Amino acid sequence: MAEPLCERAPAKINLDLLVTARRPDGYHELDSLVVFAEAGDALRLEEGPGLRLVVEGPFAADVPAGGDNLVLRAARTLERHLGRDLPASAILSKRLPAASGIGGGSSDAAAMLRGLARLHRLDVPASGLAALALELGADVPVCLAARPMRMRGIGERLEPLSGLPDLPLVLANPRRPVPTKAVFARMGAPGRGRPRPALPAGATLPDLAAWLAASVNDLEAPALAIEPAIGEVLVALRRLEGCLLARMSGSGATCFGLFSDKNAAEAAARALAAARPDWWSIATTARGCP
Ligand SMILES: C[C@@](CO)(OP(=O)(O)O)[C@H](O)COP(=O)(O)OP(=O)(O)OC[C@H]1O[C@@H](n2ccc(N)nc2=O)[C@H](O)[C@@H]1O
Numbered sequence: 001m002a003e004p005l006c007e008r009a010p011a012k013i014n015l016d017l018l019v020t021a022r023r024p025d026g027y028h029e030l031d032s033l034v035v036f037a038e039a040g041d042a043l044r045l046e047e048g049p050g051l052r053l054v055v056e057g058p059f060a061a062d063v064p065a066g067g068d069n070l071v072l073r074a075a076r077t078l079e080r081h082l083g084r085d086l087p088a089s090a091i092l093s094k095r096l097p098a099a100s101g102i103g104g105g106s107s108d109a110a111a112m113l114r115g116l117a118r119l120h121r122l123d124v125p126a127s128g129l130a131a132l133a134l135e136l137g138a139d140v141p142v143c144l145a146a147r148p149m150r151m152r153g154i155g156e157r158l159e160p161l162s163g164l165p166d167l168p169l170v171l172a173n174p175r176r177p178v179p180t181k182a183v184f185a186r187m188g189a190p191g192r193g194r195p196r197p198a199l200p201a202g203a204t205l206p207d208l209a210a211w212l213a214a215s216v217n218d219l220e221a222p223a224l225a226i227e228p229a230i231g232e233v234l235v236a237l238r239r240l241e242g243c244l245l246a247r248m249s250g251s252g253a254t255c256f257g258l259f260s261d262k263n264a265a266e267a268a269a270r271a272l273a274a275a276r277p278d279w280w281s282i283a284t285t286a287r288g289c290p
């Protein structure tokens with residue numbers, strides 16, 4: 001009997017997001033810098049007689065408990081690919097708001113793929129898992145890697161980033177779900193993309209903020225049109241002491257503020273929670289890379 005194991009499902013943050021083309025199948029090509037936070041959902045797995053999922057945690061009620069949950073969809077996709085059952089008992093602690101632009105569901109699905117491979121000691125090459133991940137959603141391959149990446153294509157072209165410092169962040173969400181499909185549907189004609197200047201070597205946080213400020217999230221305007229509260233979140237983040245840059249992640253509504261240091265982010269998160277107890281907000285650190 002294999003040991004129970006725990007897989008983290010970290011929040012995904014798009015530091016920027018350019019929509020560069022619309023494909024004939026309706027999907028959009030992106031160019032996005034993606035990082036992963038210490039905060040996230042968590043998945044506990046142990047061998048079980050069948051495939052079972054229990055969802056707990058503050059946002060459990062907002063996600064499907066049954067077969068539509070991305071955790072179970074991930075398991076079924078892997079089982080189909082291998083042509084055999086992968087019995088497992090899973091407990092998902094749902095700590096990230098759903099449909100909020102920080103890839104909670106995608107990260108949960110990726111954690112299930114990683115977890116089942118570990119639990120059953122599967123010999124599936126990384127490229128095989130990545131292909132299955134893409135079947136589950138455009139964001140699942142990057143969540144499978146769960147490290148800083150430049151993401152292109154619809155999400156399948158991944159290039160590891162280097163020279164990124166750890167990023168002290170505040171994440172804030174007005175507790176209003178925003179469906180990804182609706183945001184893309186409101187997008188105007190995509191821009192042509194733009195050359196991305198290299199990250200300055202040895203970048204400090206203020207350098208990084210200035211570098212990121214030259215970029216955008218192209219989904220911010222269509223998401224704002226659907227959910228105006230995103231504008232309030234951005235204004236509130238920008239007013240917090242020590243905030244170097246604030247922007248929406250993914251298709252929203254979660255926005256991130258980048259701070260000069262961890263203490264400043266924690267103090268800012270406390271101030272924001274006191275001012276807006278109706279929002280979800282946390283301080284966390286997105287892991288950088290050498
Ligand atoms: C926008 C992003 C940016 O990282 O993040 P989230 O806001 O979801 O966190 C992702 O591309 C979201 O990926 P994911 O949530 O997996 O999307 P999917 O389930 O594959 O697609 C949902 C819908 O979004 C649209 N879609 C998604 C990805 C993409 N590159 N182009 C699209 O046009 C399509 O209309 C699709 O039907």
Ligand SMILES: Nc1ncnc2c1ncn2[C@@H]1O[C@H](COP(=O)(O)OP(=O)(O)O)[C@@H](O)[C@H]1O
Pocket residue numbers: 062063064068069070071097098099100101102103104105106107108109178180250251252
């Ligand atoms: N484990 C899960 N966690 C979150 N959402 C899930 C999950 N399983 C299925 N979903 C569905 O997937 C949709 C997208 O969720 P999520 O990945 O959190 O959002 P986003 O793509 O905006 O980051 C939600 O509407 C939700 O109903």
